[in-house]
Amino acid sequence: MIRLGYIIISIAFFLIVCGIASGVERFPPPDFVETGYELPSPTTPQPRQNIYEYIDAVVLLAALGLASYLVLKKRSRRAIFVLMVFSLIYFGFWRKGCVCSIGAIQNITLSVFDRDYAVPIVVAVFFLLPLVFTLFFGRTFCAAVCPLGAVQDLVLLRPVAVPNWLESGLRLFAYAYLGTAVLLAATGSAFIICRYDPFISFFRLSGSLNIFILGACFLLVGVFIGRPYCRFVCPYGVILRQLSRLSKWHVAITPDDCIKCRLCEDSCPFGVIKVPTAEWPARDYDKSKKLLALLIILLPILILACAWAVSTAGDLMSRTHATVRLADRINLEESGKVKETTDASSAFWATGRQVKELYSEASNIQAEIKTGSWLLGGFLGLVIALKLIVHSVRRTRIDYEADRAGCLACGRCFEYCPREHVRLKEAKQTVGGSE
């Protein structure tokens, strides 16, 4: 009997020393014979009901439909603005900006690469609906539905033109951001789009100070440079650009015929109105033909060079994965380079898992991210090469028109077009006729 007591005490002592003794009954619960005390049970307040999520999806559908109608049929900047403010309030401040279409890219990616991860229906709807609408109507999502676009659109007071080459160069960041986000989501490392969403702190009116400062910077820049996040950062915008190029219907500056009056030329704060171009002189044509041939030959070299360059950052990127970080730390501790343990490493030691198992898991992830970084680099190389090729080709344009890819369908240019005023019967006489 005494022996048994010793064993129990030593086991209890061992567990206390280990500190892993969660849920061990060291002190048996009393049965309260005297007072008839009844054990309370912990409360479990329930999360927001599913039905509200479906309401969000319906509101998104309605907002997209209405935005497309307002942009293409009604052609009213004021109505688009009102819808935009509504979206900002509903999707931004009421729904706290989460889940959004931009972040949904990561959920979709993860579900492709992780067999066990299934995307909630609402997230899938948020990802797909704007894409489908863009394929039909252009970027009406950006115009009046996206709360991130709306908050930037509101602060745009003194638009400054950005030179074409700078705009195109800065946009490379968005491609790199999209690629990195997909890579890190696919390997289950992190959701960087969510982590660095600059406006989420405004929507929630709480959160990390750094993100709040980042958002404030974007808004400050946004006073002069229209929608900087949308144009140079937004990874969803990169996808929307490509679909918008193909869209079935698209915003037109003029309701019928362009009279080349040049009034709309400076109306776009995002610099996407393309002016008519004359045909090329023969000398320029030959020169650019040679340049094009050179660029096409350079294309594979550029892809390889970028792939190699980005792959050197593969190890750095793999540090975003918690398992890789933990394995590094454990390795340091095991080899005696550091004495003290961190929360993560002591949690690992407490589980009693094999160190080898952790190392192999971490090296698998590292290898995946390394492969991914080659692909990411190749993708960026391709984007750069295609950009160079597109810039060396000039198309003849007859009318003033909005660049299909870049146009955010905000509708600011409508009122600059005299034909629009004719349409609205505000002008009795056609401008073309008075000339």
Next chain:
Amino acid sequence: MMAENNDSVTRRRFLRHSVWGACLAGLGGTTAFLGSKSRKTDTVWQIDPEICVACGNCSTYCVLEASAVKCVHAYAMCGYCKICFGFFGPEPFDITEAAENQLCPTGAIKRTFVEDPYYEYTIDESLCIGCGKCVKGCNTFGNGSLFLQVRHDRCLNCNECSAAAACPSGAFKRVPADRPYLLKRVDHA
């Protein structure tokens, strides 16, 4: 020249139409793929109390001003000790409820007398910041009846939970929204 131009326009138009169709088909395919994998019920974040090490990150990393993570008490596991290691600091001056004796930085644990020598401990969630000090104390020296949980009346259910990203033990997981808690239970096996 003109005819050639028209020709190239139609060719370009044809190409554009086919790429457009391919994009639509691609979106359809994505929808079908996601549909085949989509869950009926949504998921929410929750802490697995068996893995949680009560490091205290939840109280600082949550995007909410006051963390959505709070301490929860599984009364059925509690020893109703007079000297509770989740309630009293390591070297209390006295075994009373006076603030200087308490472990909880916000005084969120209420200690009430039930019958000799048993005391009941309840958590005032409006005061609790989810720092896990009491959880650590109770796990190390007591029955481990105090544990941390994401409270879903507060949680915003962010796509990437900031607290989960900062969790050193990987205790955060997504659980079905219709069973949103991972409560500790008495294990009388």
